Amino acid sequence: MLKVGLTGGIGCGKSTVAKIFADLNIPVLDADHVAHRLVEKGQPALDQIQQAFGTAILNPDGSLNRKNLRELVFSDIEQKRKLESILHPLIYQALQTELEQLNAPYCIISIPLLFETAMTHFVDRILVIDCPVETQIERVKMRDNLTVERIQSIIDNQVSRVFRKAKADDLIDNSTTDYRLAEQVKKLHNLYLSLSACRD
Ligand SMILES: Nc1ncnc2c1ncn2[C@@H]1O[C@H](COP(=O)(O)OP(=O)(O)OP(=O)(O)O)[C@@H](O)[C@H]1O
Ligand SMILES: [Mg+2]
16 A cells, blocks of 8 residues: 655644545544544553653643643753653554554555654655745644744744755645645545556
8 A cells, every 4th residue: 555644844734635635535544643542541651651751741630731741842852852752653653553454545644743753764655735834824823822933933843844845755735725725635646546556
């Protein structure tokens, strides 16, 4: 099965594009969803996180206090690395397990930090969702109600737009509202179907 890694900066439109592929009945795996599941109450990853960061990152009921953890790692690069060293290998392991259960010509794996985690070998092809930084900021501000400074700092911690575009096998331009995302996705869908047919 052809594995297409879907990536892009915060708010570029990965989830929006992933939904269009899913509507075409293509399986979509999502590293963000996996990460979310991994830290649910009772999951081994949550125990590891608690051992590393203490009970201050837990709610009284023992579930993860995501806000506390987010603030802790946002302001401290060492703590951020510590969290990533626990979570990232588990995320890729879980994605691998999900992949092995699929039966489809190709699949989409949404991995926001594909480049940052140096895991491009995990996929056969890289699809980048692109829009200008100003648009990213505007869309995330609307969606998450974060300050511009906060959004900019998240963007600064990701690879640059230029880097991403240079590494892309395929690119979806999501710069404007009427950018005909469905049309762009349909073209790529046909490309991926023909590429997967060549591999059989
Ligand atoms: N072409 C578009 N025009 C207007 N709004 C858009 C467009 N594409 C996406 N959006 C909106 O911008 C926001 C960010 O999009 P989306 O959530 O798909 O990005 P993402 O790359 O998945 O973000 P994240 O990195 O945070 O997961 C959402 O509120 C979405 O509805
Ligand atoms: Mg998303």
